[in-house]
Amino acid sequence: MNDADVSKQIQQMVRFIRQEAEEKANEISVSAEEEFNIEKLQLVEAEKKKIRLEYERKEKQVQVRKKIEYSMQLNASRIKVLQAQDDLVNSMKEAAAKELLDISHHHHNYERLVKELIVQSLLRLKEPSVLLRCRKADFHFVESVLHSAKEEYANKAKVHSPEIIVDHIHLPPAPSDEDVHASFCSGGVVLASRDGKIVFENSLDARLDVVFRKKLPEIRKSLFSQVAA
Structure with a gap:
């Protein structure tokens, strides 16, 4: 084998190795990009879930506060009603007590x-x-x-x-x-x-x-x- 043939064969081997290297590099790049996209999607989904859970927690807190406020207002209204009823009943008793004074007359x-x-x-x-x-x-x-x-x-x-x-x-x-x-x-x-x-x-x-x-x-x-x- 003369020098020209050896050189040609070496070049072919170099091209083959380079092509394999480029293909492998492309495979690694694609695989890395896929892994990156999957990880990014997982991170995005995790953040979405975290945000959703936080929103649900705050929504529940708002609902609880609304229920507590409503209950307090309802109790306050009931107390006012009961107080008004007691005042009316007591005024009737006071009126009856005043009429007692006329009996001895x-x-x-x-x-x-x-x-x-x-x-x-x-x-x-x-x-x-x-x-x-x-x-x-x-x-x-x-x-x-x-x-x-x-x-x-x-x-x-x-x-x-x-x-x-x-x-x-x-x-x-x-x-x-x-x-x-x-x-x-x-x-x-x-x-x-x-x-x-x-x-x-x-x-x-x-x-x-x-x-x-x-x-x-x-x-x-x-x-x-x-x-x-």
């Missing part, structure tokens, strides 16, 4: 009422000896009906006429515009056993409280049933 009717309250109190206590308290202004009413009240109780309970001691300590007077915070009593009586262990409050104010507590569900239903509906 009708002397004949009030005297009969005092007697009935004493008899009722004796029937509740069923004690042979009791202590009675009344307003200073009602002392003469109590004195005038005391004997007949004891006799009526004795007949109803079928016992001996009880001993009733009218206490020198009086119940508070009627309400006064001069001192609206002072203790007051609209009338009636309070009886207690001699040892003070049993007390039956039969004042007009106490009776109003009892009746009002008993009738409160009925009052609320009558006033606010349409509102609730």
Whole structure:
């Protein structure tokens, strides 16, 4: 083989090696680009997922805040409604309490009422000896009906006429515009056993409280049933 043939063969080998190198380089470049694109796509998808999750988290936070705010507003509205209802009910009770003051002004009717309250109190206590308290202004009413009240109780309970001691300590007077915070009593009586262990409050104010507590569900239903509906 002469030099020309050797040179030609070497050139062919060089071209073959170069071509293989270029093909391999192209394969590596394509493979690298594919891997890059796949990795880029994965990164983009990961970021999208991250952004989507963050958005969902913030959306949930917004929904939770909205629910909390709505619940707070709803509770505040309910409290206002309940407060308005309580104010109305209390104003009715105050109006009724003011009307109690007129009862003692009708002397004949009030005297009969005092007697009935004493008899009722004796029937509740069923004690042979009791202590009675009344307003200073009602002392003469109590004195005038005391004997007949004891006799009526004795007949109803079928016992001996009880001993009733009218206490020198009086119940508070009627309400006064001069001192609206002072203790007051609209009338009636309070009886207690001699040892003070049993007390039956039969004042007009106490009776109003009892009746009002008993009738409160009925009052609320009558006033606010349409509102609730």
